Amino acid sequence: MSSVSQALTTQAKGSTAPGGIVVQGLRKVYGQGDTAVEALKHVDMVVGPGEVVGLVGPSGSGKSTLLKCLGAIIEPTAGRMVLGGKTIYNGQWATKDLRSLRRDNIGFVFQAPYLIPFLDVTDNVALLPMLAGLTNAAARARALELLAELDVAHRAQAQPSELSGGEQQRVSIARALANRPTVILADEPTAPLDGERALAVMRILNRMALQSQAAIIVVTHDEKIIPTFKRIYHIREGRTVEEAGEGRSLE
Template sequence: MAAPLVELRGIAKTYGRGETAVHALKDTDLQVYPGQVVGLLGPSGSGKTTLLNLIGCIVEPTRGRLNLDGETVYDGRWLRSDLRRLRLEKIGFIFQFHNLLPFLTAEENVAVALDLAGVPGAEARRRARALLDYLEVGHRGATLPSRLSGGEAQRVAIARALANRPRIILADEPTAALDSGRAGMVMDLLRRLAIEQQAAILVVTHDETIFGRFDGTVTLRDGRVVSSG
């Protein structure tokens, strides 16, 4: 069996101290393998977004060990000095709202992510066009976000998340702003990406209509994993 792309061992996160301390995550273990799409479920305040932000190296754990793509990046402390570079190299983020820059075209929104990673302009534009074609919105490359449908804008946002070919994709409520048809289309795209690029994809969601598209689910309650499968 392939090694997990995401592995958490005893991860915990506490905000504050003493009587005011909030234990957002408690001794969490998790493994996600190449080609898997895993749903993170649970009520509001259960720790789902905190878990996603820990895996994305945005929030520092209080304790535990975090391995990403075979590399131990946290073990009682960060073992990487440049977390921004780590995120650029390994992780793609997709959010509930597409957050596209309104003054840039669809193609430019994707190319700017490549530019931040140091990809030269001509190559960035070529790769941006290829990604948009792959996600079947290449014909909208010259269009501003305000002229895109909700489904088109979300596919452009997915293209931007994939720009640097990450093995790990973190999606926070990616279908919440879409109707059921477009939500299904976005999830089908994510499943295709997981398989074709052997990526690990974690999706925080309350959208019951997409539960059947997950390879497995992890349910959190009060900062603890209460079920997985």
């Protein structure tokens, strides 16, 4: 039995705590007719709660498409996606309210931190919890707690433009974690950072995965961080192959 069908069977029996990511037979075709591009042909993937996996593949192989499908940013063409024990897509979306689905379940970390330039560091992190219904004070408290965990509490009142690249990336990770997502999707999060900063980001993501039992997918080309993954999915021409990684220690 494949690990995907095993995971689905286990979830169906309800014998494990719900969590993680299950992708089964995911397909995505952009456009129609002569100009159609089949970006994902058949993708299977399982990421357990608390696990960090790498997603590696050449340019154009479908990495961003897969993350966008999982993040409910674009709609797949076929297949199934389960996040945190809930089927979110099975030939069609399980809900019409994709905005809430994203806000409450998914944290995004991008290569460029995309911080909001006219909000200070605390408000950048507090914004999503506020939109999710926390009071101003509770959202700011949550933001300060995360900034402390990520060693950037001393920059809480700074403007994003005053931060170094590494500090901006840590603030963007704090923002991704602010709503306690069950799933974190990171697209080349260490690309602009030097070796030590890149490993620091991976250390943080691994710690956060353990603490909050989030399932984390990191798209990367970065040779500095690839040896840190215990498991890697290679994607080629829209299909995934799973492989054991070195799992080099970060602590």
